[in-house]
Amino acid sequence: MTGLAVSQPVLVVEGLRTEFATGEGHPMVAVDGLSLYVRRGETLCIVGESGCGKSLTALSILRLLPRPYGRIGAGRVLLDGQDLVQVTEAEMRAVRGRAISMIFQEPMSSLNPVITIGRQIAETVMVHEGLDWADCMDRALAMLRQVRIPEPERRLQEYPHQLSGGMRQRVTIAMALACRPRLLLADEPTTALDVTIQAQILDLIRDLQAKTGTAVVLITHDLGVVAEMAERVLVMYAGTKVEEAGVEELFDNPTHPYTRGLMAAMPHLGGAGGGRRRLHEIEGVVPSLMARPAGCAFAPRCELATERCRREAPPLVGIGGTHSVACWVTAGEGVLA
Amino acid sequence: MWPYVIRRVLATLPVLGVVAVIVFLLLRLSPGDPAAIIAGDNASADDILAIRAQLGLDRPMLEQFLLWLGQLLRGDFGKSIYLSRPVLGLIAERVEPTLALSLSTMAFAIALAIPMGVLAAWRAGSWIDQTIMAVSVLAFSVPVFLIGYGLVIGLSLSLDLLPVQGFVSLTEDPVAFVRHLVLPTVALGLVYTALLARITRATMLETLNEDFIRTARAKGLAEPRVLILHGLKNASVPIVTTIGTGLALLIGGVVVTESVFAIPGIGRLTIEAVLQRDYPVIQGVILAIAFVYVLVNLVIDLSYTLLDPRIRY
Numbered sequence: 001m002t003g004l005a006v007s008q009p010v011l012v013v014e015g016l017r018t019e020f021a022t023g024e025g026h027p028m029v030a031v032d033g034l035s036l037y038v039r040r041g042e043t044l045c046i047v048g049e050s051g052c053g054k055s056l057t058a059l060s061i062l063r064l065l066p067r068p069y070g071r072i073g074a075g076r077v078l079l080d081g082q083d084l085v086q087v088t089e090a091e092m093r094a095v096r097g098r099a100i101s102m103i104f105q106e107p108m109s110s111l112n113p114v115i116t117i118g119r120q121i122a123e124t125v126m127v128h129e130g131l132d133w134a135d136c137m138d139r140a141l142a143m144l145r146q147v148r149i150p151e152p153e154r155r156l157q158e159y160p161h162q163l164s165g166g167m168r169q170r171v172t173i174a175m176a177l178a179c180r181p182r183l184l185l186a187d188e189p190t191t192a193l194d195v196t197i198q199a200q201i202l203d204l205i206r207d208l209q210a211k212t213g214t215a216v217v218l219i220t221h222d223l224g225v226v227a228e229m230a231e232r233v234l235v236m237y238a239g240t241k242v243e244e245a246g247v248e249e250l251f252d253n254p255t256h257p258y259t260r261g262l263m264a265a266m267p268h269l270g271g272a273g274g275g276r277r278r279l280h281e282i283e284g285v286v287p288s289l290m291a292r293p294a295g296c297a298f299a300p301r302c303e304l305a306t307e308r309c310r311r312e313a314p315p316l317v318g319i320g321g322t323h324s325v326a327c328w329v330t331a332g333e334g335v336l337a
Numbered sequence: 338m339w340p341y342v343i344r345r346v347l348a349t350l351p352v353l354g355v356v357a358v359i360v361f362l363l364l365r366l367s368p369g370d371p372a373a374i375i376a377g378d379n380a381s382a383d384d385i386l387a388i389r390a391q392l393g394l395d396r397p398m399l400e401q402f403l404l405w406l407g408q409l410l411r412g413d414f415g416k417s418i419y420l421s422r423p424v425l426g427l428i429a430e431r432v433e434p435t436l437a438l439s440l441s442t443m444a445f446a447i448a449l450a451i452p453m454g455v456l457a458a459w460r461a462g463s464w465i466d467q468t469i470m471a472v473s474v475l476a477f478s479v480p481v482f483l484i485g486y487g488l489v490i491g492l493s494l495s496l497d498l499l500p501v502q503g504f505v506s507l508t509e510d511p512v513a514f515v516r517h518l519v520l521p522t523v524a525l526g527l528v529y530t531a532l533l534a535r536i537t538r539a540t541m542l543e544t545l546n547e548d549f550i551r552t553a554r555a556k557g558l559a560e561p562r563v564l565i566l567h568g569l570k571n572a573s574v575p576i577v578t579t580i581g582t583g584l585a586l587l588i589g590g591v592v593v594t595e596s597v598f599a600i601p602g603i604g605r606l607t608i609e610a611v612l613q614r615d616y617p618v619i620q621g622v623i624l625a626i627a628f629v630y631v632l633v634n635l636v637i638d639l640s641y642t643l644l645d646p647r648i649r650y
Contacts (some may be wrong), residue, residue: 110551
């Protein structure tokens with residue numbers, strides 16, 4: 001584990017390898033040897049382009065990989081010390097929605113269209129806490145109040161299509177937090193929403209986190225969201241961790257060429273010339289997981305790549321504090337960069 | 338809800354009107370003179386004219402239609418040419434066997450097909466799925482009369498477990514009623530089981546890929562609850578449509594099965610009427626079946642609003 005933990009982490013993932021069976025013998029590796037941890041009350045952001053394996057990391061933690069092809073090939077997922085990779089499916093069901101909850105990107109499609117909102121929230125409580133139905137509905141109502149949905153009594157009886165996108169995402173948050181989970185996995189929770197609504201939803205998550213002490217793993221491709229929410233950041237590329245640091249350290253001192261590329265691709269106002277400048281883009285595309293290059297996965301798109309980068313994959317090395325990076329070229333620059 | 342129901346009921350009237358016109362024209366436009374057919378081979382020209390006047394065939398077409406329509410609305414479907422009895426009475430006598438067979442067939446198909454379809458979709462691509470689909474292809478491909486005779490030979494003639502054929506009214510002897518229904522239900526039901534299992538599998542497969550199913554699993558729900566409460570309810574509209582259409586088809590189309598098992602239902606009545614060119618009976622049967630179709634479709638449409646809250650008219 002990296003650094004000195006102040007408090008015991010809620011979740012520790014060690015060497016997670018998620019693979020998909022293919023027709024041709026050897027499986028496709030979507031997440032390769034990923035390690036991470038998150039403490040109580042803390043927010044860890046996982047950043048990366050689509051297809052880098054960040055969503056599959058979350059689904060692996062919950063063991064909800066698409067059947068029958070996806071599976072966890074190696075690694076441990078420790079929730080307060082208990083390895084979730086090893087528990088039975090029934091034990092896993094007791095974890096889902098209770099100890100670990102998840103909210104998804106699309107609030108439009110992630111709620112069941114033919115079941116009332118009240119029932120969808122109350123159902124989680126009933127399954128995990130075995131309360132009377134009336135008590136479960138009371139909890140649902142309390143949760144709708146907590147996520148600040150206006151007229152919660154009426155909303156309880158309504159169906160998802162009667163709510164706006166922002167309201168629906170509030171409902172999924174209410175549903176996820178109904179059993180006071182220790183860990184919340186939020187997979188691009190604001191990507192599908194309008195910008196003004198995005199800020200409201202992020203505020204809501206942060207408020208509820210402060211109240212309940214839930215640890216949050218927030219998956220996003222948006223560095224604006226990272227700056228807003230994260231305490232620590234993990235940058236993923238093609239299924240592997242390429243850089244990890246505290247949020248300020250990462251923004252002050254991005255070290256991996258890919259992280260630097262992401263930062264340069266972010267719009268800025270008031271640059272050096274005071275005006276607008278053309279956004280930098282990272283040339284090329286994320287490599288197909290089927291045809292992963294031999295060395296560093298980023299090498300084909302990297303301006304700094306050397307012969308060694310193309311031959312040998314760089315290990316993750318600490319470069320001071322809790323900052324670590326996997327790059328042959330820039331790791332050596334250390335804090336000088 | 339109620340305005341929609343009323344509108345929907347009113348919308349069936351034009352359909353029934355069109356059916357009435359077609360049925361009316363069917364008799365007038367079909368080759369051969371009904372009066373001549375009724376009169377028989379040895380009738381004189383005078384006899385035929387007399388019969389024609391009796392049937393009102395000598396009056397203008399429009400007058401004939403209005404007259405006939407007026408009778409229909411009063412519940413008078415005319416008289417059978419051969420049996421000289423009211424058509425409505427003849428149909429009423431045959432309703433119980435046909436309805437009993439149709440409903441038991443559909444119940445049998447539903448009980449078997451829905452679990453099959455759900456299971457196949459749940460484990461799509463596995464040996465369970467492949468077995469279920471192979472069985473359903475087989476059931477779909479074998480003609481009803483073949484299954485029917487096969488069952489008769491196996492279960493009735495060889496093992497003597499069930500009656501070979503016939504029908505006993507529910508009010509007469511409930512046990513005999515059930516025993517007589519078993520074989521025709523299975524013979525007829527296998528095709529519908531296959532059809533319904535395929536529809537259920539296809540719609541469930543689509544539903545199970547939806548995001549809200551993943552949400553349901555992420556909430557920690559057990560698989561039966563995910564499949565039935567969250568999956569099947571969302572997949573129910575196409576399934577209910579198939580059940581409804583199937584039921585309507587059954588009521589109008591159990592001809593072969595009724596013949597194989599000698600069940601005196603609507604199907605047999607239709608065949609007899611066609612063979613004897615008993616036009617009033619043919620008309621009556623067509624009208625009755627059309628009415629059932631319209632009614633079943635109405636019920637299907639109304640059920641949508643209960644199954645899917647997004648459907649509002």
